[in-house]
Amino acid sequence: MAEKTVVQASNFVRNIIQEDLAQGKNQGLVATRFPPEPNGYLHIGHATSICLNFGLAADFSGTCTLRFDDTNPEKESDEYIQSIKRDVEWLGFEWHGEERYASSYFDTLHGFAVELIEKGLAYVCDLSPEQAREYRGSLTEPGKNSPYRERSVADSLDLFARMTAGEFADGAKVLRAKIDMTSPNMNLRDPIIYRIRHIHHHQTGDKWCVYPMYDFCHGLSDAIEGVTHSICTLEFEDHRPLYDWFIANVSAPSTPRQYEFARLELNYTVTSKRKLKQLVDSAAVTGWDDPRMPTISGMRRRGYTPAALRNFCAATPVARSKGITDVSRLESAVRDDLDSKAPRAMCVLDPIKVTITNWSADDVKTLVVPVHPKDETMGTRELTWTREVYIDRADFAMQAPRKWKRLAPQQSARLRGGYVVTCNQVITDADGKVLELLCTYDENTLGKKPEDYKVNGVVHWVSASHNLPVEVRVYDRLFNDENPDGNKERDFTECLNPESLQVISQAYAELGLASGTVGQQYQFEREGYFCIDTDSTADKMVINRTVTLRDSWGK
RNA sequence: UGGGGUGUAGUCAAGCGGUAAGGCAACGGGUUUUGAUCCCGUCAUGCGCAGGUUCGAAUCCUGCUAUCCCAGCCA
Numbered sequence: 261m262a263e264k265t266v267v268q269a270s271n272f273v274r275n276i277i278q279e280d281l282a283q284g285k286n287q288g289l290v291a292t293r294f295p296p297e298p299n300g301y302l303h304i305g306h307a308t309s310i311c312l313n314f315g316l317a318a319d320f321s322g323t324c325t326l327r328f329d330d331t332n333p334e335k336e337s338d339e340y341i342q343s344i345k346r347d348v349e350w351l352g353f354e355w356h357g358e359e360r361y362a363s364s365y366f367d368t369l370h371g372f373a374v375e376l377i378e379k380g381l382a383y384v385c386d387l388s389p390e391q392a393r394e395y396r397g398s399l400t401e402p403g404k405n406s407p408y409r410e411r412s413v414a415d416s417l418d419l420f421a422r423m424t425a426g427e428f429a430d431g432a433k434v435l436r437a438k439i440d441m442t443s444p445n446m447n448l449r450d451p452i453i454y455r456i457r458h459i460h461h462h463q464t465g466d467k468w469c470v471y472p473m474y475d476f477c478h479g480l481s482d483a484i485e486g487v488t489h490s491i492c493t494l495e496f497e498d499h500r501p502l503y504d505w506f507i508a509n510v511s512a513p514s515t516p517r518q519y520e521f522a523r524l525e526l527n528y529t530v531t532s533k534r535k536l537k538q539l540v541d542s543a544a545v546t547g548w549d550d551p552r553m554p555t556i557s558g559m560r561r562r563g564y565t566p567a568a569l570r571n572f573c574a575a576t577p578v579a580r581s582k583g584i585t586d587v588s589r590l591e592s593a594v595r596d597d598l599d600s601k602a603p604r605a606m607c608v609l610d611p612i613k614v615t616i617t618n619w620s621a622d623d624v625k626t627l628v629v630p631v632h633p634k635d636e637t638m639g640t641r642e643l644t645w646t647r648e649v650y651i652d653r654a655d656f657a658m659q660a661p662r663k664w665k666r667l668a669p670q671q672s673a674r675l676r677g678g679y680v681v682t683c684n685q686v687i688t689d690a691d692g693k694v695l696e697l698l699c700t701y702d703e704n705t706l707g708k709k710p711e712d713y714k715v716n717g718v719v720h721w722v723s724a725s726h727n728l729p730v731e732v733r734v735y736d737r738l739f740n741d742e743n744p745d746g747n748k749e750r751d752f753t754e755c756l757n758p759e760s761l762q763v764i765s766q767a768y769a770e771l772g773l774a775s776g777t778v779g780q781q782y783q784f785e786r787e788g789y790f791c792i793d794t795d796s797t798a799d800k801m802v803i804n805r806t807v808t809l810r811d812s813w814g815k
Numbered sequence: 816u817g818g819g820g821u822g823u824a825g826u827c828a829a830g831c832g833g834u835a836a837g838g839c840a841a842c843g844g845g846u847u848u849u850g851a852u853c854c855c856g857u858c859a860u861g862c863g864c865a866g867g868u869u870c871g872a873a874u875c876c877u878g879c880u881a882u883c884c885c886a887g888c889c890a
Contacts, residue, residue, distance in 0.1 A: 269838075270829055297890055332889060389888055398886055400816045434888055444818040446886050455888040474890050498819055498885055522821090533890095575838060577828050581821050582883065589827080589839050599852060606849095634852075665850060674848055709848085718848050785849045813850040 269577040273312070273491060273519055277320060286488040290322030293487050294348065294355070295362075295478065297329045298340035298462075300533035301548040301555045302347045304569075304590070308524045311573035313491060314353040325485055326355035330363045331477045333461040341462070343548070347556040352566045362472075362481045363463040369472050370424065372480055372510040373435055373454055377416045381509055382453065383409055384419035385436045392434075395441070396449050402442035403449045409438065423456055426469045430456050437476075439505065447502045451475055479503040483512035490516045493523040494580065524576065525584045528737045529554045530744050530752055544756060545738070551793075551804050552738045552760050562735065563781055563791035563806030568597035584743070591807050598781060598789045598806070603631045603638060606676065606720040607769040607784040607803075609732055611650035613724060614697045616681060619647045624726070627706075629677040641772050644726035645678050650768050655719045656697060658686065665717035667697065672710075673717035676785060680705040680715050720786050727768040730801040733793065734762040773801065781806070 277290055292313040296306065317324035326348060330336050345359060362369075376382035385408045387395060397403030411419075420435055422428065435454035443449055453476040458469045479502075482490045490503075497520045507515055523531075530536065531554055539545050539553070548555050551562035559569065572593035576585065625645040631638040651667065660668035667673045672682040678701075685698040702710055709715070741747075741755035773782070781791040788808035795802040 269827095270836095295890095299890080329890070335889075392888075393886075396886055399818080401886095402817090403886090431888060446818080449886085452888055457888085471888095473888075478890085494820070495884055496890090500819095520820090527826095577838085579821095579828070581828085583827050586826060586839060592839065595851085604849080629848095633847090633849075663850090676848060678848090680848095705848095707848085715848090717850085720849075783849085783851085786851075787849090788851095809849075809851045811850070 271578040290320040293325045295327045299335040304554045305524045305531040323356035327360040384416045482516040487516040490518045522582045527742045568594040602783040605782045608650040610653040618700045621647045644723045646723040648724035675721040732764040732767040
């Protein structure tokens with residue numbers, strides 16, 4: 261089946277690039293970058309950034325690099341680097357050249373810092389963190405100059421060299437840019453550009469004990485890579501003057517421009533690496549790849565597809581106004597992609613036994629049905645029809661409501677792909693719980709409508725004797741509250757949904773599923789989309805519910 | 816009380832002086848051996864509020880208001 265074309269939502273960055281190109285800026289080049297800090301797993305918010313940066317580069321025949329913004333070794337690790345690379349690749353993007361590391365620019369960056377000192381635009385400051393905070397002033401009051409601000413160039417040069425050589429303890433001194441302590445923009449009040457950290461770095465080992473701060477490192481790394489359009493989120497808007505200041509005051513090899521857009525917010529979801537890490541560390545979920553997590557690895561395990569995520573991102577407008585996107589948009593992107601790709605199968609999650617009284621117990625019939633109702637290139641599959649079958653408890657009602665299209669006493673329904681059956685008798689236990697349905701089948705209804713009566717319902721089923729018992733994990737949203745961290749009075753973990761995972765230890769799938777391998781996706785007809793989980797063993801297949809089908813009947 | 820942003824339907828948004836795109840959600844209807852998919856249709860006399868400029872304003876001007884971000888040696 262052909263790939264659907266996805267509507268590309270508006271994108272103000274795209275417009276800016278088109279104008280730049282029209283004016284011949286940047287020699288007609290477009291270069292972007294995706295710059296994660298390797299301090300956690302990527303989530304749905306990063307997916308929008310990835311799609312934006314790689315997508316823009318692809319659309320304008322440009323390049324997009326993957327650069328690890330690894331300036332804070334304390335929180336970073338190789339595990340995160342590996343997961344990030346895997347996630348970007350899985351999404352279907354290829355970064356330009358080898359992956360980059362800001363840490364591999366440390367020599368150049370250090371040189372830029374020296375250059376600033378030589379120009380009298382940076383100085384070594386001995387203020388303690390507490391003192392520095394006092395000197396910084398507040399949002400409404402200007403800051404005061406540090407007593408070390410007028411230190412001579414020679415002294416700062418010497419001190420910075422000794423900082424770099426490891427002569428001072430963590431926090432003893434910092435290198436600061438000399439800008440304006442009275443600026444209404446806090447970022448310009450002599451920001452710190454290097455701090456001392458005697459700590460092993462996952463890439464550079466013990467080579468350095470001074471590490472550059474984000475503002476200094478990021479823009480200049482962009483300049484080193486020849487990035488033309490540096491796209492980040494809105495909270496960095498106030499940093500832009502600083503971004504430009506560093507590039508203007510150092511012999512930067514190019515002049516990238518920063519553009520900010522509103523990060524993606526999803527309702528019923530938390531997207532903050534810190535909070536996601538908290539969920540993992542507190543065992544509220546089983547790991548970064550728990551299928552309930554909004555991480556890329558979690559969504560992958562849940563059964564979301566790269567195309568679904570890409571389509572979702574492409575259809576998400578890139579704007580400068582903040583808004584909360586409805587998760588239903590994500591879910592509809594998943595359904596939309598899986599509908600055409602997922603083979604169909606049947607699985608009964610909550611069984612009631614049905615005995616077809618006019619079908620012989622030793623008669624086992626093979627039915628051949630299409631794998632996909634609209635795509636015959638996907639072939640056919642076999643179902644086993646026997647005297648005893650299971651249907652779902654939800655598909656039978658003692659008292660059929662109005663417009664009921666399923667089974668009920670004296671009512672008929674088709675067992676999908678098989679015959680029409682009529683329920684003649686209901687066997688219940690002392691409490692009235694339905695134990696078994698006694699039905700008769702109509703032999704003239706295989707592959708055709710009954711001649712003298714109408715059947716409006718179709719119900720999924722599986723043979724009670726020829727099936728594959730599986731464990732099914734049914735997921736619901738992780739949080740009950742639409743805005744988990746919208747209330748400052750309570751911790752976001754207080755609105756964790758206690759029923760976000762329901763384990764059905766024994767469900768019954770059609771036999772054909774036995775050949776499925778980990779990651780294989782299916783549509784269980786009338787139930788939803790499912791995939792085989794990594795927890796599956798030779799003895800027990802574990803299946804995740806990715807998302808339900810749209811349901812206009814209601815639950 | 817400083818600075819920087821943003822307010823268009825339930826929701827997210829386009830719109831850039833010429834008479835309010837689109838998506839999701841919702842609601843009707845058609846097809847259907849999945850209450851799915853698919854297909855049709857409905858959904859802003861109005862763009863945060865109040866003035867002003869103009870033949871004409873969501874778009875320009877003035878004032879107001881709401882809301883978000885910034886005082887890490889985090890990114």
